[in-house]
Amino acid sequence: MRRTPVTWAFAVLFALVLLGPATAAAQPAGSFVFATARYESGNWDSAPLVPSNLIHSIAQYTDIQVAPAGEYVDLGSPLVFRYPFLFLTGHLPVRFTAAESRNLRAYVERGGFIFVDDHNHDIDGAFHRTVTAEIARIFGPGSLVELPNDHELYRAFFEFPDGPPTTTHELNGWGDGLIHRHLHAVLVGQRIGLLYSNKDYASEWNYHADNKRFLGLDNTRFGVNIIVYALTR
């Protein structure tokens, strides 16, 4: 078979995709890597611009050494433990596999921090109903508790005296038309192991970082708090 330049390009691209997870540990020691969790059910990639936007904010506001690009990692893979911070979102029903469930529990118990955001902003939505059921199944009934609005999460970098900032999707009445006053969390001791949001930050932050300059107030600032909290508590 004659190999055209296009064939070679595809081959190189394919090799890079295959090597992706293996090179994950090649980040400089100490760098923060924004990792997004891939899970088998649902649509894990519903907010593809969130990682780069938050990476930009971390680099802009803090002195934290951050890897310039995020990583995607399978929740059911042992590689997930290389990334103590995980972002997980989606619109569709979620049913974690046995390996994903096992990893998720171990991940939180070992000290990992996972931020789960409902991309539907709808408490009757498929994602919310299924993912909260999954969290209860994995961590036990009642494990997801309401986070008080004076929690240190809201002071970790920027001050949010009223608790979690509202999103435009809430204010516009999309989804369930509610403004959710609290976030929820699975706590390990006094620390957050899993942070759960109904506020649809995935939609709120899913824009190109270059467009941030058009905002009167950067709405990713709360994302900085989440990452700083995860890195310091």
Place this chain on the structure above:
Amino acid sequence: MTLPLALRGLVVLLLLLAMARGDGGGSADPGPLVLHPWDSGPGGGRQMTTAAAPVLAGAARPSVVVRPSTSTPTGAELELLAALAARAPLLVALPGDVPALWVEPPGHARTERAAAVAFGVTARPGGDTVRVRLYDGAGPVDSLAVVVPASGRVEGAFRVRPTRAGWQDWRIEAVGATRRAGAWVHEALPPHVLLLAGPPTWESRFVLRALDEAGARTAAVIPLGRGLHAGDAGPSMPADSASMARYDAVLLLPGAVLDAGALRTLERYVAGGGGLLAVGHNDAWRAFGLSDSAGAEGEVAGAAVRWQLPAELAPLPAAELRVPVLPLGAAGPGAFVAAMADDGAPLLAVRQSGMGRVAALGVLETWRWRMEAGRVDEHREFWRSLADWLAGQGSAPLRVHLPATEGPTGAAVHVELYGHASAPGGAVTHGGAPPVLRLERPDGTSELLVAGRPASAQAGAGAEGHTPVWRAAFLPVTEGVYRIGLAGGEAAAIHAAAADAAEDVPGQPAAGGTAHVAAAFHATAAGAAAGAADGFAIDGAARLALLAWASGGSAVPADSVLPWLAARQAEFGAVRGGEALRWLLLAALLAAAAAEWTVRRLSGRR
């Protein structure tokens, strides 16, 4: 029917030849030389000397010298054995009065701080596993399975963390024996640790979490940017000594800014008794004499890190992961390499500095043990025990004294450590942990000796007129000058070892045997401290073991002597049938000949 006369003569000749070879003489004989005990009745010593004479004269080269007796060797016998050990490996049976189990209590126990209850077990050598169990007043606490090496002697320690002040007893059971050890536990709070880091990383986060979860008190200086900081210790390290005195230990992580002023503050802090750990921080390593440089940053396998920690410290377990490292360069004078990569690059060095303790760690991301390998408990205990150890300051400077500044190779050299001469009333007391001595051998290599506490009753007064607070010993195997001092300090005493008559014998054991030597004398001091037997008996036994190990042989329980030889038959040759049997055969043959002659005479036959 009778044998032809020539054949009879041949049998007698062969038997006589065998008798001549069986006395342990014969320079062509490569077999073992079995010595009679020195004290085996009148003339025992002379008998041993006679048997050893051909060897000492160079006329015989036995493959191994065996002392099967379990009696305690006398001084004269030890001298003879030392000379023999220079010519052939020495296999000795451990004296019967050596305890099969000895226990040493913590040197200075405090509540909420890790301490070590050390033990030694003598058991059948050759890979047997011995279960050692630790109990306190409330019941079982811990247990270990230790593999008995070929030497028949193994040492270990349990790490304990007393929770209440006052007298505490520990009990250790192993090999059917039980020993108790007690120590006064002083009141102390969990260590208060100040973490100085750069902008937050997973390592700073997980170190703090491990210490918090393990019960330590923590404070941190973690700059976030824009003038903000995390942690409750303020935006920067306190500059005054009074504020620093609130902390028992400081952990310096990569990225922490260390200017000249901060360095001076830390130097004062450590000199006054504070503990400091610098992770991947070359400037601090150099400033505190831990390492003069750093190697190239790289990665090592988690399973490839070799730990040689003080007993109070917990290692990170072998795990399937890769971890970034910044290896140390050459360890500074007095620094002890406590962990290294598989290529020998130092990854952890510790030393005493002033009144405090300092350490340098080149493993940059220990959190991977916790997250990737799931070793949460081990990661937690690694950091907590390290904080405990760093906070274990407070020992007054000790003086090193050598009663004998010169002597022959092969003869043990005792080291005595005294407290400050200004101790009230001349009573020397010392409340610190066992001091570590650094011995520099003539070839430039060095090793550490952990001193033991002498039993005050047996140890008697030292050369300075009062009881030394610690004792150690080493065995100079090669000729030359040995320098010894407290680890972390300069050499405080020297000992010149001169070659004895045995020096120029080919095949003499290498100086590497001193590794066992240090361990054995540590055991000696500890055994005396436990009061298991009288000081001299233990000392003689330990010297015997030292000679054996330094010669390339071994000291084993009496019932293991023959199995030891059998296992090494190809190397040392088999122990032959024994002289008694040979004499019996000769006597039987002579009796038969006499009987035949008598019968012939009585029957009138020629």
